[in-house]
Amino acid sequence: MDLDSHGTIDPDTPWTTDADNGDYVFVDTAALGNNVIINNFGNGDRIELETTFQNQISVSSDGSDVVILNNNAGTISEITLTGIVDPGQAIYDAASLESALGYTVFTWV
Numbered sequence: 001m002d003l004d005s006h007g008t009i010d011p012d013t014p015w016t017t018d019a020d021n022g023d024y025v026f027v028d029t030a031a032l033g034n035n036v037i038i039n040n041f042g043n044g045d046r047i048e049l050e051t052t053f054q055n056q057i058s059v060s061s062d063g064s065d066v067v068i069l070n071n072n073a074g075t076i077s078e079i080t081l082t083g084i085v086d087p088g089q090a091i092y093d094a095a096s097l098e099s100a101l102g103y104t105v106f107t108w109v
């Protein structure tokens with residue numbers, strides 16, 4: 001699923017999708033802005049990001065949600081995974097998220 005398929009939209013107005021039914025690969029390119037909420041993300045689903053930006057992508061938690069953010073020279077790619085962690089779990093990068101969940105989240109291309 002192309003997370004940039006809604007084009008460069010108002011970053012304050014997210015759109016929502018659902019990963020519940022099947023194993024999804026969510027592709028997010030840094031060149032196009034997006035603000036997407038993914039519900040029911042789980043084991044088997046993947047977020048595909050570019051290796052070029054691996055060191056600048058921020059991963060953090062907000063309650064039980066996780067926010068994945070990439071600011072590419074002002075083009076914001078934001079993904080929120082809802083209800084995926086326990087509040088208080090230390091989520092500060094991609095590796096700590098995968099460690100907390102116990103499964104692979106990211107594919108780097």
Ligand SMILES: [Ca+2]
Nearest residue numbers: 019020022045
């Ligand atoms: Ca799924």
Ligand SMILES: [Ca+2]
Nearest residue numbers: 029032034077
């Ligand atoms: Ca994007």
